[in-house]
Amino acid sequence: MTQGSDFVSPRQVARAIGVSESSLKRWCDQGLIATTRTAGGHRKMAISEVLRYLRETNQKPVLPEILGLPSTSESADIGLVRSGPLLVEALMTGDEVLARQVVFDLFLAKHSLSEIFDTVIAVAFREIGVRWACQLAEVYQERRACEIAQHVLFDLRRVQQVHEGNKRAIGGTIEGDHYALSSAMAELVLRDTGFSTTSLGTSIPFASLIEAIRQTKPDLFWLSVSHIRDGIDFIAEFARMSQACHSTGTALAVGGRALTDELRSRMKYSAFCDTMQHLEAFATIIVAQRT
Ligand code: B12
Structure with missing residues (x-):
């Protein structure tokens, strides 16, 4: 399995997760988090790999910004159903930070992308479509919501684990x-x-x-x-x-x-x-x- 192209140092990961650098290095030595080496021989880790580890071990980063993630929102762990209305509001008001938080909280809570897409994002856009049809949403709000959603999808792509398949x-x-x-x-x-x-x-x-x-x-x-x-x-x-x-x-x-x-x-x-x-x-x- 290969990783995404964004890499961070063990020190950055330790800070992001809130553990000591020595604990982190031990996890790497145990093979819990895959690492590669820089040209100078220093360890580095793909952000996608760090997120895989966090998702599998039910951990949340304490300083997610270090990994390029939005800070954890108040919505953390509210689940798929309750995330929907929050995402609608974020998209309608053009609050990109909140939209990213809602989606990434679900991602870190181990929901699959397909589930997040079907039950949260597509449902939010259905609601926006209804509001647009009832003239409760401006055209610009609908278009801006699409722009934001595309940015969020791009962010997900960046941290996604990429498999080395031949298909x-x-x-x-x-x-x-x-x-x-x-x-x-x-x-x-x-x-x-x-x-x-x-x-x-x-x-x-x-x-x-x-x-x-x-x-x-x-x-x-x-x-x-x-x-x-x-x-x-x-x-x-x-x-x-x-x-x-x-x-x-x-x-x-x-x-x-x-x-x-x-x-x-x-x-x-x-x-x-x-x-x-x-x-x-x-x-x-x-x-x-x-x-
Ligand atoms: C955003 C939007 C647009 C934007 C899209 C911009 C962009 N960059 O993508 C733009 C500006 C293009 C647009 C234009 C129009 N729109 Co519009 N639009 C929407 C809106 C609000 C969201 C669509 C969306 O992206 N949803 C998110 C996606 C992910 O959800 P989804 O489509 O439901 O897809 C899910 C499944 O269907 C499935 N799926 C979909 N595709 C695929 C493909 C594969 C391979 C697989 C496996 C699964 C799958 O999986 C998805 C996730 O669960 C919808 C409202 C709605 N109900 O969807 C109206 C809506 C579709 N639009 C509508 C209308 C009327 C129009 C226009 C005719 C308006 C006009 N007068 O110009 C034009 C026509 C455009 C055209 N020529 O293509 C109406 C259609 C009404 C009808 N009877 O069909 C809707 C329903 C709004 C409404 N309530 O009236 N629109």
Whole structure:
């Protein structure tokens, strides 16, 4: 298993956790926290590895800022359900620090990313959507909330453990679909299950997505569909994409609010996922398969 690219020294980790440097070095010697060495021979640790250790041993950092994390919020340990309303308020008021705290508290409390995405972040955005539709939220508040959520997802990516698997996944959204969060979440969930991933981004013409599949031949392609311009065109173009996946041996995982039962009945895919937890379950099986 390789680690994320952000590293800290044993002294920094000791301060962050609130233990002596000698205790920390002992844990490293016992192999409890993996370390590497700098060119000068000094020990260093990946932040993702330190967080793995803290999560597994149910510890919270006393000075999380040293690890680049937000300071622990008053919401620590309030659980998934009660975190939702707090996140809505943070997103609505543009309080990025609180939004990061809410999500990282859940992460440190050992909730999986897929669970946090499905039951807290997506639910918060549903509430923001309702407020927007009822004119209780300004457009700028909705857009700002998306910006904040994207920053939080980026932070999670930075501290995520990266596995050295040989399965590759690429994905994105189709032309006209500007919804970035669901696709970014799919990428993080796939990374969590052991895929090495490349996100192609949003609003990509089908022809270009098909070219990406043909050129890179990934093991899995994720397609997030939150907005469809024309259902008939979509079905025809999706069929070509499905065929491209078939010929490259690529599993095609689809999801998104725009995929109605009617559309789905006319589509060919390897897995339809209502949630990120569904994607996680499907991806786990693929990763477990031998090449
Ligand atoms: C943010 C937002 C936008 C932003 C997105 C910005 C960005 N950078 O991403 C922008 C500005 C693009 C936007 C635009 C519009 N929006 Co809008 N938007 C939303 C909002 C508030 C949140 C969407 C979101 O990102 N949610 C977070 C994601 C993670 O949650 P999710 O989509 O539910 O995804 C979950 C599952 O579906 C699943 N999943 C989703 N995709 C995938 C993919 C895979 C591979 C897998 C495995 C799983 C999976 O897992 C996710 C986590 O559980 C929703 C409200 C809502 N109910 O969702 C309205 C909403 C979807 N929008 C709406 C509307 C009307 C519009 C516009 C038409 C407005 C307009 N008049 O211009 C345009 C159309 C845009 C277009 N051409 O694409 C309506 C749609 C109503 C309808 N009947 O369909 C909603 C529901 C708001 C409302 N209550 O009315 N919007």
